[in-house]
Amino acid sequence: MSDIEVWILLLLALMMLCAAVMVLLVKNHIAAVAAASVVSLGLALLFVIMRAPDVAMTEAAVGVGLSSLILALALRRLGLWKVDSEQVKYILLSHGGENKDG
Amino acid sequence: MTSVFDPELILYTTAIGLITIGLAGVVMSSHLFRMVLALVIAEAGANLMLVLAGYRWDAVAPILTSLSEPAAMVDPVPQALVLTAIVIGVGIQALAVSLLIRIRQRYATLDRKEAAERMDSEIAASMGAARDVSQDAPLGERPLPPIPADQVNMRGGDAP
Numbered sequence: 453m454s455d456i457e458v459w460i461l462l463l464l465a466l467m468m469l470c471a472a473v474m475v476l477l478v479k480n481h482i483a484a485v486a487a488a489s490v491v492s493l494g495l496a497l498l499f500v501i502m503r504a505p506d507v508a509m510t511e512a513a514v515g516v517g518l519s520s521l522i523l524a525l526a527l528r529r530l531g532l533w534k535v536d537s538e539q540v541k542y543i544l545l546s547h548g549g550e551n552k553d554g
Numbered sequence: 555m556t557s558v559f560d561p562e563l564i565l566y567t568t569a570i571g572l573i574t575i576g577l578a579g580v581v582m583s584s585h586l587f588r589m590v591l592a593l594v595i596a597e598a599g600a601n602l603m604l605v606l607a608g609y610r611w612d613a614v615a616p617i618l619t620s621l622s623e624p625a626a627m628v629d630p631v632p633q634a635l636v637l638t639a640i641v642i643g644v645g646i647q648a649l650a651v652s653l654l655i656r657i658r659q660r661y662a663t664l665d666r667k668e669a670a671e672r673m674d675s676e677i678a679a680s681m682g683a684a685r686d687v688s689q690d691a692p693l694g695e696r697p698l699p700p701i702p703a704d705q706v707n708m709r710g711g712d713a714p
Contacts, residue, residue: 458561465568472575472595481587488591491572495598502565503615504605504633510640511601519594519644526651530658532587 457501464501468494481532482524489520565606572599586657586664590650597643601636608632 471490478484492515499508527533576596583589608629616630658664661672 458559458564461561461564462559465564468568468598469571469575472572475591475595476575476579476583476588484588484591488594491595491598495602498565498568498602499605502605502609503613503628504636505615505617507601507605507633507636507640510637514640514644515598519647522644522648522651523591523594526587526654529655530587530664532664 461498461501464494464497468498480534480536481527482535485520485523485527488523489516492516492519561611562606562609565602565609569599569603569606572596572602575599584666586654586666586669589666590647590654593650594643594647597639597646601639601643604632604636604639 468491471487471494474487475484475491478487492511496508496511496516499505499511573596576592576594576599579592580589580596583592608631610626610628613626613628614624616627616633618624654664657669661669663669663672
């Protein structure tokens, strides 16, 4: 394992731990789901460095993609899909119309 | 080891930290959806721990690229198991989320204590009892009176 890989490892580890703390502390639920998917993404990159490319591919496809999709769709069904900023809400509404089932 | 940081130490710290944060979130969070997210994090930490069990810092990926004598490889067995665990983890997430949707449809809340309160009062109402009844004293009659000791058929089997 070369020197640069250890530094990448350290950076990824810090990123994952910070994102994990952020999942529990952040108010907005969309941001919490995004932080959880950041943890999964860091895990996939860690698997690449740890010489497990098949696990990394599965984690990137299933853990980051499918899991975040399930959680984000569940946010809509649970009525937790709330955008904080007024400006962002205006932009979303002007393009996508009224959020029916949110 | 060329670096000042031990890579295995970093990886073990990350895995244990993720499991700790996830379990603390499962135990301490008051919102049910936050609890599911904490479960996802704990699961990621457990997967990292399992892959770490077969990891060697001087080894190559367990893929044979030629027929000659291979170099030292990391253990592929925990990797195969983690591959299964990732997919099962997504299944658990989907199950938990569907339970959350049912809880919200039924009790109109996702707060842990509030949902438990409404669930308790619903169970108590279906029994026809007060909400805060004692758990020690039984509510009504016993369904069957206890059999006296001298009438109990101790022989077993097919009694006459």
